[in-house]
Amino acid sequence: MTKALEKYYDRITNLKSEEMILNMGPQHPSTHGVLRLELITNGEIVVDVIPHLGYLHRCFEKHCESLTYPQIIPYTDRMDYMASMNNNHAFVMGVERMLGIDKEIPKRVEYIRVLVCELNRIASHLIAIGTYGIDIGAFTPFMWCFRDREHIMNMLEWASGARMLYNYIWVGGLFYDLPVGFEERCKEFIDYFKPKLVELDELLTQNRIFIDRTANVGVLPLDVAINYGVSGPMLRASGLKYDLRRVDEYSVYPEIEFDIPVGKGEMGSIGDCWDRYKVRVDEVVQSVRIIEQCLERLTKELKRDKEFDPRAKLPRKCTPKAQDFYVRAENPKGELGFYFIADGKREIPFRVKSRGPSFNNLSVLSEISRGAMVADVVAILGSIDIVLGEVDR
Helix, strand or coil: CCCCHHHHHHHHHHCCCCCCEEEECCCCCCCCCCCCEEEECCCCEEEEEECCCCCCCCHHHHHHHCCCCHHHHHHCCCCCCCCCHHHHHHHHHHHHHHCCCCCHHHCCCCHHHHHHHHHEEEHHHHHHHHHHHHHHHHHHHHHHHHHHHHHHHHHHHHHHHHCCCCCCEEECEECCCCCCCHHHHHHHHHHHHHHHHHHHHHHHCCCCCHHHHHHHCCCCHHHHHHCCCCCHHHHHHCCCCHHHHHCCCCHHHHCCCCCCCCCCCCCCCCCCCCHHHHHHHHHHHHHHHHHHHHHHHHHHCCCCCCCCCCCCCCCCCCCCCEEEEEEEEEEECEEEEEEEECCCCCCCEEEEEECHHHHHHHCHHHHHHCCCCCCHHHHHHHHHHHCHHHHHH
């Protein structure tokens, strides 16, 4: 028996007389999927939280042992299925670097990749913001966020043929160039979406009830966040300006201007639930800036050309040299990493280990829930923004 299991059984079998075990999930509307939280409570106060995983195991890493690199791409979609484009991008970048073709990718392809990834980032954050509102009792923001996300899904379906699981970014290029008129339609969406962000801010961000439910709740100190391997908006909400799009400068992000929002403790403490929510709202604004710059480049300097072939750089055979290689990217939920072991003989990787941000971010739940009310656990879990398909890889 492992030390973790020994500690768990010891904690459960030695409950104090005033303590009680309460199960939240796995069938619960606020666990954002099939997640079971075992709460140890003293009245309404949470003494400890023990997450139980394994209800939605995707077998991703096992699939990778018998599929070629291009065949794995559709399976990356199914990890964080709210941000499939970003999953595709991270995986494909790793394969391209192992093959040594990452510098040969055409600029138009790179800008299209960033464009669709940022659209998907907005869609993911709208899900996080909308479901967070409904977790706490605000129904209208949920409907507004889903209404606006629908426009993004329509555009990504137009580009890739799928609404959620895209398989659009391929090793060496793209499934297809953007459809004719896509840039214009995307610009129309941005013009429509900007005022909607202001409305959402007025409705939820400054709402007194929402602030009371989230400010000074689930405070995550920066040192704890770093020790637990927390990344993405959760880490930045604790005050650290750390974004892999700036740190690693992958793709064409170095050529694009955008800010990195961080938590400031405006309504409570730095790193509380309100800060985590606000960082995501601010990131949507920055993604809009990135999309506008991508559209400008794609319509002026990198115009559509009949001779342009987004599949021109696709390798005939994906057989990297024998190596161990780690690639990472800034996904909507944090650092998504892939650790490859290639034997240099086959198109099938010897091993692919995935580092999903939701898993690490969820691991800190026990730390920031102790001493909270049972009702606050819902607010804390919602502020983490997990997808169980990425937790149970």
